[in-house]
Amino acid sequence: MERSIRMKKEPLFHVVKKAEVSYGKTVMLSLLAVVIAIIAGGIFILAIGQNPFEIYASIVQGAWRSKIAAKGTIKIAIPLLIAALGITPAFQMRFWNIGAEGQIIMGGIFATYFALFLTGLPHWLLLILMFLAGAVGGGLWGLIPAYFKTKYGTNETLFTLMMNYIALYMIKYLTEGPWRDPASSGFPKIASFVPNARLDQIFGVHAGWLIGLILAVVMFIYLKFSKQGYEISVVGESTNTARYAGMNVKKIVIRTMFLSGAICGIAGMCQVSGAAYTLGEGIAGGVGFTAIIVAWLAKLNPIIILIVTVLFSMLDKGCSVMQSDFGLSPAVSSILQGIILFSILALDFFNRYRIVLRQRRKA
């Protein structure tokens, strides 16, 4: 085959990576991205023949209009916040932990064991045991892929993804088998927790919100100011650099994944003990996946994660009134989330890169 050789013109534009971007500029660009994302969502609302202002207003109202609604919003936010915080150290290390869903579930399973079989313990001791069990359960579930990653280089994205479903069907097994509530006839389920094993409420919402807030602050300090947090960042930037600097990369990966899984496991413990009072197949219900998106949008900053979580939960809760107010399916929440996220993901490009146009050659 003969190919004619042509002088190609320089392309119209090319993309260049930005060096350091000032903090203020990043914030400005991010806020702009959010505004554009909301407008994009509005265009969708317009397309289905509704008034975007009315819809957005009723979403915000629907999330906060009554005490019950506000409590519902916070209840949605708790597992999302904790799981997003759990994902953060792993992602900071560029260890793509897609397994938060499974780690939440394992945390829930481990905590449930104590709630079902050690009901005689004092309330506070039982809760502490459940908390620790949740952390250990989730942590172990995160440890397994980390071990194989460091030992054999097994792909962690796919591994953690598979672990989600193994955990999910473990609930199914427990529900239909050994932990099945003999008192419930018909559809198999696990018995409700006795009041002794239920997480206490603080200001009308289970104490998970306090755990989440504390974790957010701790995680912020841990990543920013601790030696381990620094090690995580270095491994994330380059494993070679970390190795040359004398860090034990394997140990850091395994330790961080245990931590990541453990925090997700705590989210699971809060779900079974604070929200559902039992273990069911819907215990994680996609939170583990949404949490990944939340953590990423917040640029892995625990404080921003808190803000993003609240916004996400608002959207979720607020859309539950769509059916009664506008006759729209609450699934509109997922579509809006999708559109807003797509826009933000696209616009984030301008935070990292800039476009250089072809320059006129000077004669």
Add this chain to the structure above:
Amino acid sequence: MIINFLFAAIKAGTPLLFGTTGEIMTEKTGHLNLGVEGMMFMGAFMSFFVAYHSDNLVLSLLAAFAIGVFAAFIYAVLTVSFMANQNVTGLTLTIFGTGFAKFFGAMMIDEAGGSPKLSTKFLNAISEKSIPVLGDIPVIGKLLFSHNPLVYLAIVIAILCTVYMLKTRSGLNMRAVGENPGAADAAGINVTLTKYLHIMVGGGICGLGGAYLSLINGGGIWNNSSVVNGQGWISVALVIFASWNPAKAIIGSLVFGAFSVLQFYVPKNIIEIPNAFYVMLPFLITTFVLIVTSMKKSKEGSQPAGCGVNYFREER
């Protein structure tokens, strides 16, 4: 009974074969698209919607393919051009696609005033038909030549994709891009175009998998809550099991399909295994395969080297 079992396995494995073939095309160009579940959901809705209104099988399948291409196009724009994180974009696509199908599905139910049902004429077009002469052969006739038309479509697509990937020049280019986009670029391959093209075609094929779920598995009735129900994720698992080869995916989908119907065929009085174990099996085995291939460090049966990493030309 064995014949019935294998027949049911083929039927259950076909949507997985679509999803897996589509995802293999995507991953082979270096992009892990976790939006298979979402693309399948969108395909499921579009095919049903078009089938419901037009009664035309070809149009319905085209619609499923088109919406899959559209969804994958969004993914491609974000990950190829805007270099967004692939995992996050894929998960977002799943959320979006699921919402899309459920939202418009609810609208369709409202419009029909109850669960919409496909016409008998349409159902007849997609029913299982025995191919004349071939279908009359004992055993083989039932197993191989008396399926619904989409089963054959899935197998044909999988074979075409294998031939394309392994035997054609542009298939080679695509694999080069997936393994080492920098080298492919230097060799004069248009990396961006290659990626866009295969991601979009892959998405279209995933959309067809959704069509299978809503048209065949749904029994002609739209079910808003559980059309796809995790089949997209099993497809992602099957990609690993099939070691990124569509031809192996044909066997793999049969195996996974067999797992999903196994619980109805194992006599309960002989071996009692909890049902949960059967549904867990595909994921357990996939995990096992994943570990074994990584232990062997085989380049053949593992993920394309460039998969998951976005290609930025000025960073080599």
